[in-house]
Amino acid sequence: MKTKTPTSETIESYLNDLLRISHFKDYCPNGLQVQGKTHIKTIVSGVTASIAFIEKAIELKADAILVHHGWFWKNDDARIVRQLHARLKLLMQHDINLYAYHLPLDQHPVFGNNVQLARVLGFEIQGQSKENDLVWYGKPSQGSQKKTLQALTAHIEKKLHRAPLVIGNEQQSIKKVAWCTGGAQGYIDIAAKLGADVYISGEISEQTTHAARELGIAYISAGHHATESYGVQALGAQVSKVFGIRHIHADIPNPV
Ligand SMILES: [Zn+2]
Structure with a gap:
C-alpha cells in the first residue's frame, strides 16, 4: 500500500x-x-x-x-x-x-465482467471461443441443483436479484453454459457452435428467440446492468x- x-x-x-x-x-x-x-x-x-x-x-x-x-x-x-x-x-x-x-x-482474466459474473454464479470456467473471445464457456456449477434450465434460472435470479427472461424447455438438462455480459445476444450462434446447452447474456432481441429455437440452444437474458x-x-x-x-x-x- x-x-x-x-x-x-x-x-x-x-x-x-x-x-x-x-x-x-x-x-x-x-x-x-x-x-x-x-x-x-x-x-x-x-x-x-x-x-x-x-x-x-x-x-x-x-x-x-x-x-x-x-x-x-x-x-x-x-x-x-x-x-x-x-x-x-x-x-x-x-x-x-x-x-x-x-x-x-x-x-480481463481477473477483474473482467465475464470472469466476475462466473464467480458470482459459481460457474467453472473452461475457456473462451476461438472465433470470438468475448464468449466464455464452462460448467454451470458443482451443485446438483443446477442441472435443469429451470434450476439454473432460479439460481441466476437469486444471485443477480433480478428475474431473467428465458427461452427454452425448463426441464432440459444443462451441462455446458456459455456467456457474455451486456448486450451480446447477437453472439448466440457462437455459443451454439461451442455446443453449449444454454447461452446467457444481458439483453434479448426479437430475433434471439428464433435463433435459440432454431439453433437448439436455450437462452437466458439476465440483464445488461445486472451482468x-x-x-x-x-x-x-x-x-x-x-x-x-x-x-x-x-x-x-x-x-x-
Ligand atoms: Zn455493456
Missing part, C-alpha cells in the same frame, strides 16, 4: 496497463475520458456514467468515477449538447475524473488496495 495520495495520472497509467488497453479495438476511448482534480482520495465505481450516478458520486465526495459505460461512443454526435452537455457540465463543475473501461474490462455490475466493483477494490484510497460502489438500479 502506498501512503502518498495518488494522482489522476498515476491511477490512469496503472489501470491502462492492468487492462492492457492498447490491445483492444473498441467503440469508445478507454482510460481517462475526462480529466478532473489532480489528487484522488475517493473513487466511486458504477456501471454507467449517467446523471443519477454522477449525482450519487458527488454525494459520496468522489474525486474520480470508474465506469464500464463511459461516453464518446463511435457513432455519437460529436457535439457537446443535450444529454452529454448535462453530464459533462455536472462532472466538470465538481472537478471529477472519469475513467471508463469497456471491452478491456469485459475481457455488468461486478467488473467495476472488482477493479475499484483493486485500486483501493494498491493505492490505499477509498472505494465505494454506487449501484443505480436499471431493470434492463
Whole structure:
C-alpha cells in the first residue's frame, strides 16, 4: 500500500496497463475520458456514467468515477449538447475524473465482467471461443441443483436479484453454459457452435428467440446492468488496495 495520495495520472497509467488497453479495438476511448482534480482520495465505481450516478458520486465526495459505460461512443454526435452537455457540465463543475473501461474490462482474466459474473454464479470456467473471445464457456456449477434450465434460472435470479427472461424447455438438462455480459445476444450462434446447452447474456432481441429455437440452444437474458455490475466493483477494490484510497460502489438500479 502506498501512503502518498495518488494522482489522476498515476491511477490512469496503472489501470491502462492492468487492462492492457492498447490491445483492444473498441467503440469508445478507454482510460481517462475526462480529466478532473489532480489528487484522488475517493473513487466511486458504477456501471454507467449517467446523471443519477454522477449525482450519487458527488454525494459520496468522489474525486474520480470508474465506469464500464463511459461516453464518446463511435457513432455519437460529436457535439457537446443535450444529454452529454448535462453530464459533462455536472462532472466538470465538481472537478471529477472519469475513467471508463469497456471491452478491456469485459475481457480481463481477473477483474473482467465475464470472469466476475462466473464467480458470482459459481460457474467453472473452461475457456473462451476461438472465433470470438468475448464468449466464455464452462460448467454451470458443482451443485446438483443446477442441472435443469429451470434450476439454473432460479439460481441466476437469486444471485443477480433480478428475474431473467428465458427461452427454452425448463426441464432440459444443462451441462455446458456459455456467456457474455451486456448486450451480446447477437453472439448466440457462437455459443451454439461451442455446443453449449444454454447461452446467457444481458439483453434479448426479437430475433434471439428464433435463433435459440432454431439453433437448439436455450437462452437466458439476465440483464445488461445486472451482468455488468461486478467488473467495476472488482477493479475499484483493486485500486483501493494498491493505492490505499477509498472505494465505494454506487449501484443505480436499471431493470434492463
Ligand atoms: Zn455493456
